[in-house]
Amino acid sequence: MVSLTLDPKKIFCQTIKREDESLSSQNRQGQSQTKFWYTITKNYTKHLQPLLNFPQQIFEVQRANELRGKRVEATDSTNMSANHEDDFKIYSKTFNELSHPNIDGLSCFIEEVKDKVKSRDHWTQVFAYTDFSTMPVYASILALAATAGEESLSARKVFAGQCRTALRERGISETILDSLSGVHTNESSSHPLSVVHMIACLEERKATDGYLEAALHFEQLHDTRSALACVYRNVRYRLRDNQLSELDNELKRFDVSRAGINIMLAVLTSTAPLKSKLTNRRRLFREFKAYLKKSGQLEKGLLDDLK
Amino acid sequence: MSTLKFQPTQDQLNQLLWCADINPDDLASLVTHIAELSNPPLLPEGLSEEFKKYLKENEAKPLLKELLSFHMLMLRSESKPVEITRAIRDSFGKDDDREKWDTIATHFQSLLSSTPIRLVTKAMDLSYDYANLIQNAKILTDLRPLFDVEGTEVEGGVVTHTLRILYYSDDGSHELTLAMDFLDIKRLLRQCERSITKAETIHDRFVHDMKKPCLISGKTESTDG
Numbered sequence: 001m002v003s004l005t006l007d008p009k010k011i012f013c014q015t016i017k018r019e020d021e022s023l024s025s026q027n028r029q030g031q032s033q034t035k036f037w038y039t040i041t042k043n044y045t046k047h048l049q050p051l052l053n054f055p056q057q058i059f060e061v062q063r064a065n066e067l068r069g070k071r072v073e074a075t076d077s078t079n080m081s082a083n084h085e086d087d088f089k090i091y092s093k094t095f096n097e098l099s100h101p102n103i104d105g106l107s108c109f110i111e112e113v114k115d116k117v118k119s120r121d122h123w124t125q126v127f128a129y130t131d132f133s134t135m136p137v138y139a140s141i142l143a144l145a146a147t148a149g150e151e152s153l154s155a156r157k158v159f160a161g162q163c164r165t166a167l168r169e170r171g172i173s174e175t176i177l178d179s180l181s182g183v184h185t186n187e188s189s190s191h192p193l194s195v196v197h198m199i200a201c202l203e204e205r206k207a208t209d210g211y212l213e214a215a216l217h218f219e220q221l222h223d224t225r226s227a228l229a230c231v232y233r234n235v236r237y238r239l240r241d242n243q244l245s246e247l248d249n250e251l252k253r254f255d256v257s258r259a260g261i262n263i264m265l266a267v268l269t270s271t272a273p274l275k276s277k278l279t280n281r282r283r284l285f286r287e288f289k290a291y292l293k294k295s296g297q298l299e300k301g302l303l304d305d306l307k
Numbered sequence: 308m309s310t311l312k313f314q315p316t317q318d319q320l321n322q323l324l325w326c327a328d329i330n331p332d333d334l335a336s337l338v339t340h341i342a343e344l345s346n347p348p349l350l351p352e353g354l355s356e357e358f359k360k361y362l363k364e365n366e367a368k369p370l371l372k373e374l375l376s377f378h379m380l381m382l383r384s385e386s387k388p389v390e391i392t393r394a395i396r397d398s399f400g401k402d403d404d405r406e407k408w409d410t411i412a413t414h415f416q417s418l419l420s421s422t423p424i425r426l427v428t429k430a431m432d433l434s435y436d437y438a439n440l441i442q443n444a445k446i447l448t449d450l451r452p453l454f455d456v457e458g459t460e461v462e463g464g465v466v467t468h469t470l471r472i473l474y475y476s477d478d479g480s481h482e483l484t485l486a487m488d489f490l491d492i493k494r495l496l497r498q499c500e501r502s503i504t505k506a507e508t509i510h511d512r513f514v515h516d517m518k519k520p521c522l523i524s525g526k527t528e529s530t531d532g
Contacts, residue, residue: 124412128389129396133389155331155414157335159413162417
């Protein structure tokens with residue numbers, strides 16, 4: 001029975017010893033051989049193999065928020081890393097200044113970020129070193145939209161995969177990203193910014209302008225779940241924030257002929273609590289009822305309690 | 308986000324630069340493949356085989372080692388993958404090396420946070436997460452002679468056994484020595500054989516019922532039989 005040690009100090013001493021052995025076997029060109037010194041005596045299938053890399057862990061020096069009272073050895077790498085910290089926050093800082101994720105706001109954001117991130121290499125750094133986990137998902141989709149046309153950038157391909165995973169985890173259809181990934185289908189004719197706007201409508205904690213349009217787009221992509229979520233969520237925020245005039249204007253502009261039954265029912269159901277205060281809701285109801293009658297889809301009881 | 312810093316050795320940096328030489332498009336394909344693995348393996352060797360489908364062997368092994376190592380660090384330091392890749396970048400002294408690392412940093416980060424890497428690292432960690440861990444064990448068998456009153460003649464002998472266990476715990480290595488007789492040895496042998504059988508029983512039952520992979524700590528294909 002042989003086990004590998006868990007003792008970091010012992011591992012550290014072993015590592016130093018192995019490293020000396022490794023350095024002594026450098027070839028004549030001065031290049032260090034890729035010696036798997038931490039596997040010399042153990043075959044790869046042995047357990048605790050990865051823990052032999054402990055030296056990389058025990059060398060963890062500090063965290064910036066734990067430096068109280070501790071002397072920090074200033075090195076060139078420390079100063080350079082501080083500058084790079086600022087560089088790596090360009091995208092997140094610009095995103096934090098985004099006032100509203102409507103199409104105009106997103107368009108301005110893209111202009112601004114393209115002005116700051118000018119090269120493919122810089123975008124590679126943005127994808128690699130920006131902490132997108134602290135931002136909503138649509139911030140990531142926005143980065144893809146800003147680099148539409150750079151589909152060959154390898155880091156962007158990987159980043160797009162991460163975005164797909166994030167959308168999948170939230171129950172949003174991945175086909176929404178096809179227009180941003182260079183995949184063209186009949187359903188992926190959405191403008192990149194409208195894709196970002198659609199996802200923003202599902203994430204923002206307040207009503208987003210144009211959410212009904214976003215819901216229609218979701219419905220066209222056969223993502224009924226997201227379409228309904230978009231309607232219910234944003235109408236709820238309008239009601240919560242007492243934005244009745246805005247809601248009424250949205251109902252006024254809404255074109256019944258473009259919406260499917262699910263969206264229409266969602267609009268009428270979500271606005272039912274304050275139907276007496278929404279003057280355009282009655283017109284919407286009449287138009288929807290007429291549409292259903294004309295298309296033969298008016299079932300008994302379908303519109304009960306929604307008038 | 309707090310700043311994580313490393314001080315790796317030159318050899319470790321060389322290992323990372325070796326990984327940075329891997330073709331980014333091959334790595335991108337690997338990232339997609341790993342993300343779509345439906346039954347991820349629980350052992351490094353299984354994952355290595357998946358890596359070799361897209362990389363050469365001398366690329367797959369060092370990359371996997373670095374990923375497992377840094378994932379372990381990520382867990383213990385409660386860091387995010389982006390902090391790890393940033394810290395790796397900062398540990399390079401030359402701009403050229405940093406730019407080289409940049410080309411695969413996104414791929415490395417994506418692999419670092421992937422489910423297969425997480426499962427293998429966690430399986431390794433949980434396999435040996437105990438207060439005391441055995442390092443070695445042996446049974447010494449010796450003979451104790453029986454002397455006459457004067458001590459000049461050997462009149463008989465007693466064979467004894469000593470079980471010597473070397474184990475590690477948080478405060479270092481320890482040794483435990485236990486005397487055993489013949490019946491103790493036989494009982495221990497039966498217990499060991501029974502444990503192997505129980506492990507295989509519960510392993511097979513889990514895999515059958517849960518349809519999920521299960522690892523017997525320390526057992527690999529080469530230890531079968």
